[in-house]
Each structure stands twice: as structure tokens, then as C-alpha cells.
Amino acid sequence: MKLGKVSNSQMLKEINQQKVLRLIYTEGPIARVDLAGKTGLTQQTITNIVNRLLSENVILETTPVANGGRRRPIPLIINSTNMYAIGIELAIKYVRGTLMDFQNNTLKEITEYVPRYENEEHPMEYIFKVIDQLLEQVPDKEGLKGIGFSIQGLVNSNKGTVIYSPGLRWNDFPLREKLEERYGLPIYLENDANLLAIVESLNGELASSEQSMIFKFDYGIGSAMVIHKQLLHGANYVAGELGHYKAFTDDDAIACHCGSKGCLTTFASISGLKRNGGFTLEEFNKAIRTNEPEAMEIFNKVQAAIAKAIANLITLFNPEYILFTGRFMDKIGDLMLPLIKNDILDLIPDSCQNVKIVVLAETPNESKSAAGLVMNYFFNIPFSEFY
Ligand SMILES: [Zn+2]
Known part of the structure; x- marks a missing residue:
């Protein structure tokens, strides 16, 4: 069992080092004495960790603020330019x-x-x-x-x-x-x-939200659910497969590459639009702005299907925020999203009406x-x- 002990103490050492590093990252410039205070680690442990991080060039010592000749502790910062x-x-x-x-x-x-x-x-x-x-x-x-x-x-x-x-x-x-x-x-x-959900939840549009859903309409459809600030992964890491939500029925239910039929992605994505509608996104964009009947039929079908699918999800999960993004919406969202929003508010129960619907101005890099x-x-x- 010696092996287990060794790896446990190694693990503890790593965790302590990460604690110190994270504090310098989030609160730096910060002095050694404050690191000890905030982590509860001994001065000696802090000295060892700081020396190691300094020798690895991960952190730097900066100049202390002058204080009437009294010696001030040296603040530490992350060496982020390196x-x-x-x-x-x-x-x-x-x-x-x-x-x-x-x-x-x-x-x-x-x-x-x-x-x-x-x-x-x-x-x-x-x-x-x-x-x-x-x-x-x-x-x-x-x-x-x-x-x-x-x-x-x-x-x-x-x-x-x-x-x-x-x-x-x-x-x-x-x-x-x-x-x-x-x-x-x-x-x-x-x-x-x-x-996208991680980034927006850390310091973006969803920073103030504990429960949110992200819908990305792009080449395919992606979605993510954040519950208590944690991503919902699902048992097989495949939660959020909105693209294969069964959205179309009867004559509109086209075979999908997943093996099923009537999936949302068969029309409501750049690839589906091309494969089953015969339009590139560019062509579709032009066609709906000149009211071409064939394009408008697809537009109305897609808009209603997205609204219904998302209204059902809001009813089930009660998110504070939902967020739309993706190149499909970058292009035609100005026409489609106001209609989707109206439909969603019509379809969801009163208890969920306070959901905030956010659209990213542009799909992030x-x-x-x-x-x-x-x-x-x-x-x-x-x-x-x-x-
Ligand atoms: Zn499918």
C-alpha cells in the first residue's frame, strides 16, 4: 500500500500548488503572507511552492508599494506574458x-x-x-x-x-x-x-445565470445545458442532441443521417437546408428576403419547429436564460428569431414566462x-x- 500513500501525498502537493497558483491568478498581486492566510497552508509550505513556481518562471515578484520606509511584503503575479x-x-x-x-x-x-x-x-x-x-x-x-x-x-x-x-x-x-x-x-x-456555455457562463452573457440553455444553429445543431453552473453531460456524454429532436412529421419527416427521421437538423441547419431544401444558406437568405414561395415554406416550417422544440425544453427544465448563436442565425436570425421568441412565449406556461431570451450578436471566435x-x-x- 506504500504506492498508494506516495501518490496521495504527491496528489496533495499538486492540489496545494494549484490552490496557490489559482489565488495568484485570481487575486494577484498577492503577498506570500496573504497566500498562507487564504489557503490555510503553513508559511514554509507557501515558501516551497512559491520558490518552485518562481524557478519554473510561472510567476513573478513585483515591486512592493512604498510605505514610509517600512519593509513591505513582495507581491506575486502570474508571468502571463511568458x-x-x-x-x-x-x-x-x-x-x-x-x-x-x-x-x-x-x-x-x-x-x-x-x-x-x-x-x-x-x-x-x-x-x-x-x-x-x-x-x-x-x-x-x-x-x-x-x-x-x-x-x-x-x-x-x-x-x-x-x-x-x-x-x-x-x-x-x-x-x-x-x-x-x-x-x-x-x-x-x-x-x-x-x-460556448463555459465561456459565456464564466464572463459573458450568462455570467449571472445558474440555469441556462445554449442553442447553436450552424452547419449542424449543437446545444448545451447548464444546471447549477455545471454542464449537463449525460450518461454517455451526448446530452443536448437537439439536432435529432423529432420535429417534423408526415411528409416533412425526411430521413436523417442518424438513422431516424424527422429530426430538427434535417431542415434547421446549414447542412440540412442544402441537403433537403436545395438551398445554400446564402441562397436561402436571398430567397426569403424576396419572399420566394418555396423558401418561405421552409422558413415557416423551420421557424415553427424550432420554437416548439425549445418551448418544450423550457417547460421541462425551467432555465433562467436561453441563448441563440451560430452562423445559421447570424445570417437569418433578424427575420426568424423575433418570430421564434413570440411563439415560445405563446407556447410556454405562465410559470416559465420570466425566461430571458438572449441572442449573441455574432458567433464568437x-x-x-x-x-x-x-x-x-x-x-x-x-x-x-x-x-
Ligand atoms: Zn437525426
Whole structure:
């Protein structure tokens, strides 16, 4: 049982170091004495941890504020200009990568457009190409703390696999393992809608909300649910599959790539619009603004289906906020969302009427959010501490 003891004390050491690091991150400049006070750790433990972090160049000592000749404790800050993160937005039609420092400055952004992924290994070629180019731009390789991913597909962020993404041609794909092998860096994966929920809940539109739902209408449909500030993952990490909500019936129920039929995504997404409506988003946008009957029929059908699906979810989960985003809504949301909002308020019971409906002005740059994922993990205290 000696092994267990060793790893426990190692774990404790890591947790204490993370506690100190996180405090310097959230409250710095902060002096050693205050770190001891706030963590409850001894002065000696704080000294050891601080010395280690200083030698690793993760934190810096700054100049104390002068105080009439009295010696003041030296404040510590995060050495954020010397730390970097790469964020990758893995979309069906492109791979975008951003290199950022920990002060949120963008050092370099690269986008590779993809005509079509031909096989399981094909996305990796684009990913490697983008990461390799960004790596050349990192001012100090020691300072690179990891690579974060925002992925249009179902992701098991815990195992580091992509469970399913038809557009990427992946089924239970071990993405993290493949990247760790090549780069030897920490790799963090998250589904695009989940990542958006994390970012908006930390310091965006949903910062004041404990319960919210995010709906992303894009190439496909993504959604995320935040319950008591925690993401709802579901038993198989596939919660929030709004795209396969059964929304259309009878003649409108078209076969879906998931094997079922009548799914919301068969019309209410960029890919569904093209496959089953015969319009690109651009064409559809023009057609509905000139009232073309064929386009208007689809518009009305999609609008009513989205409103009904989301009204049912609001009735079931009683969120404080719901948020709309995605390129589909960026393009036609000015016409469609006011109608959806009206329908939702008509359909939900009185008890849920105070739900706030928010629309993001523009779909955020997800490669930057993915770099933020690295920063968030870097300063996070391991969850194991709480069990
Ligand atoms: Zn489906």
C-alpha cells in the first residue's frame, strides 16, 4: 500500500500548488503572507511552492508599494506574458487555430479551409498543418501550456475522444491520444456548444445565470445545458442532441443521417437546408428576403419547429436564460428569431414566462475560446479534491 500513500501525498502537493497558483491568478498581486492566510497552508509550505513556481518562471515578484520606509511584503503575479495557449476550432468546413498569450493577446491566427474530409485520418492532416505552423510562432516553447479544441461533434472531454461526428468522419476517435503522441503537450477537448456555455457562463452573457440553455444553429445543431453552473453531460456524454429532436412529421419527416427521421437538423441547419431544401444558406437568405414561395415554406416550417422544440425544453427544465448563436442565425436570425421568441412565449406556461431570451450578436471566435480552455485548466484545482 506504500504506492498508494506516495501518490496521495504527491496528489496533495499538486492540489496545494494549484490552490496557490489559482489565488495568484485570481487575486494577484498577492503577498506570500496573504497566500498562507487564504489557503490555510503553513508559511514554509507557501515558501516551497512559491520558490518552485518562481524557478519554473510561472510567476513573478513585483515591486512592493512604498510605505514610509517600512519593509513591505513582495507581491506575486502570474508571468502571463511568458505563457501561451493554442486554441483550435475544428469545424466541418475549416480548421482555425489561434496562438494566444495568457493576457488574451492574439499572436497568430491561421485558417485552413477543407473541401471535404475524405476519411478518418484526413482531418488530422489539417489539424497538424495548423498546429505545426502555430508552433513556429511560439516565442518560448517552454511557455506553451497546451492545446484546446472546440469541436463540432459529440465529445467525451474526460476520455479525450470524439464519440461521433459524421462531418469529420469520426466514430469513437482517440483525438487526444494522437495529439499527445505527436506534441507531448496537454490536450483539452470540448464540444463547441459546451465550450460556448463555459465561456459565456464564466464572463459573458450568462455570467449571472445558474440555469441556462445554449442553442447553436450552424452547419449542424449543437446545444448545451447548464444546471447549477455545471454542464449537463449525460450518461454517455451526448446530452443536448437537439439536432435529432423529432420535429417534423408526415411528409416533412425526411430521413436523417442518424438513422431516424424527422429530426430538427434535417431542415434547421446549414447542412440540412442544402441537403433537403436545395438551398445554400446564402441562397436561402436571398430567397426569403424576396419572399420566394418555396423558401418561405421552409422558413415557416423551420421557424415553427424550432420554437416548439425549445418551448418544450423550457417547460421541462425551467432555465433562467436561453441563448441563440451560430452562423445559421447570424445570417437569418433578424427575420426568424423575433418570430421564434413570440411563439415560445405563446407556447410556454405562465410559470416559465420570466425566461430571458438572449441572442449573441455574432458567433464568437471559437479558436480563442478553445485557447481559453487551456488557461482555465491550467489554473484549475483538480476536481478529485472535492471527493
Ligand atoms: Zn437525426
